Amino acid sequence: MATKKRNYALREGWISIVGNTLLFALKYWAGIVSGSVAIIADAWHTFSDSLTSLIVIIGAKVSNKPADKDHPFGHGRAELIASLIIGLLLAVVGFEFVLESIKKLQSHESAHYGKIAIVVTIVSIVVKELMAQYAFWGSRRSKAKSLKADAWHHRSDAISSAIILIGIFFAKDYWWVDGVLGIFVAALLFYATYEILQDAISSLLGEKPDDALIENIKRIAAFSTDIEVNPHHILAHNYGNHTEITMHIKLPSEMNLEIAHGIATEIEVNIKKELNICATIHMEPL
Numbered sequence: 001m002a003t004k005k006r007n008y009a010l011r012e013g014w015i016s017i018v019g020n021t022l023l024f025a026l027k028y029w030a031g032i033v034s035g036s037v038a039i040i041a042d043a044w045h046t047f048s049d050s051l052t053s054l055i056v057i058i059g060a061k062v063s064n065k066p067a068d069k070d071h072p073f074g075h076g077r078a079e080l081i082a083s084l085i086i087g088l089l090l091a092v093v094g095f096e097f098v099l100e101s102i103k104k105l106q107s108h109e110s111a112h113y114g115k116i117a118i119v120v121t122i123v124s125i126v127v128k129e130l131m132a133q134y135a136f137w138g139s140r141r142s143k144a145k146s147l148k149a150d151a152w153h154h155r156s157d158a159i160s161s162a163i164i165l166i167g168i169f170f171a172k173d174y175w176w177v178d179g180v181l182g183i184f185v186a187a188l189l190f191y192a193t194y195e196i197l198q199d200a201i202s203s204l205l206g207e208k209p210d211d212a213l214i215e216n217i218k219r220i221a222a223f224s225t226d227i228e229v230n231p232h233h234i235l236a237h238n239y240g241n242h243t244e245i246t247m248h249i250k251l252p253s254e255m256n257l258e259i260a261h262g263i264a265t266e267i268e269v270n271i272k273k274e275l276n277i278c279a280t281i282h283m284e285p286l
Contacts, residue, residue, distance in 0.1 A: 008138040009060035009079075009147055016053035016131055016150065020046050023124055030120040037104045039117060041097045041182050042160050045189070046124070048093045049131075049153050052086040056146045059083075076239040080200045083149040087196035090153065094189030101182030108175055121165045128158035145203065149196040156192045160185035209236040209245070213275075217245065220274055224267045227251065233282075245271065245279040253285035 024047040031040035059082025067074040135151030138144065167181040209217075214234055221231045229249035237244045249267070251260045264281040271279040 008142040009056050009144055012135050012138050012147055012150065013053040013057035013060070015134070016154070017050045019127060019131060020050040020053065023127060024050065026120050027124055030117050034114060034117040036117065036164075036178055037100050037182050039121070039164060041100055041185060042124070042157070042164060044096070045093055045157050045160060045185070046128070048089055049150075049157060052089055052150055052153050055082045055085050056150050059146050073239045073244070074242065076242060077204065079144060079146045080204050082146045083196055083200035086146065086149045086153065087193045087200065090156070090189050090196065091193040094186040094193065097182050097186035097189065101179045101186070104182065105176055105179035118165070118168055121161050121168065124161040125158050125165065128154050128161065132158060145199060149200070152192045152196060156188050159188055203238050206235075206237065209234055216275060217247065217271060220270045221249065221267050224270050225263045227263065229263070229267070243277050245277050246282070247279065248282045248284055250284050250286050
């Protein structure tokens, strides 16, 4: 799974870097020609996608490193840290958009859109949505949170370009459209930031196992032994590229230690075999 996740992240990262760099140059040129702060802001948003994709690549390489003496659980959480960095970069870009848009509104400066701006904006919408779909697909296949964060980055760019396209048709009659659209794009970035940070921080802090996982563990424990072991205090520890479970079971106090250890080991082996999750079991006397 770790290698699969790494391969998806590397492939998506390089495709994103090349595509976003080309789009940035195209959109920045269109923004300068039209004098649109919204299009220029959108161009920098696209360029920031290249940086976040680079972070995805670095995170994938680091998270795939094997466990060592200093990091006995591996380096999988590097991917979660990459997601945090991507979220923070989105927030910084959004803040810059707000400042530029406010300046635009205060100066009553309007943009002069033309055919170039319209064509470039349509191209951006199509390309960025295709990138988002590919990243979401890779995230579903590999369960990589950093890919999901990068997908949201692409999606927010596509949405912001769509909003700008709508605004182009009103710019002639309303001078304030460009500045307002810049602020709206920033709001989208702040929302994407919230979603990304919430997901990554929740995983880093530790999440309660979902009910389906708990039921599966109890089912595996039940068929692993003829004794009622009453699995409880089940906790999941997410290390990015793998998950570990700790849990307690109850065994008769008079049971031989070797037999008790054998029961715990059997349950651990079956959990690993069926769920691909490492389990550590603490035995309690009845």
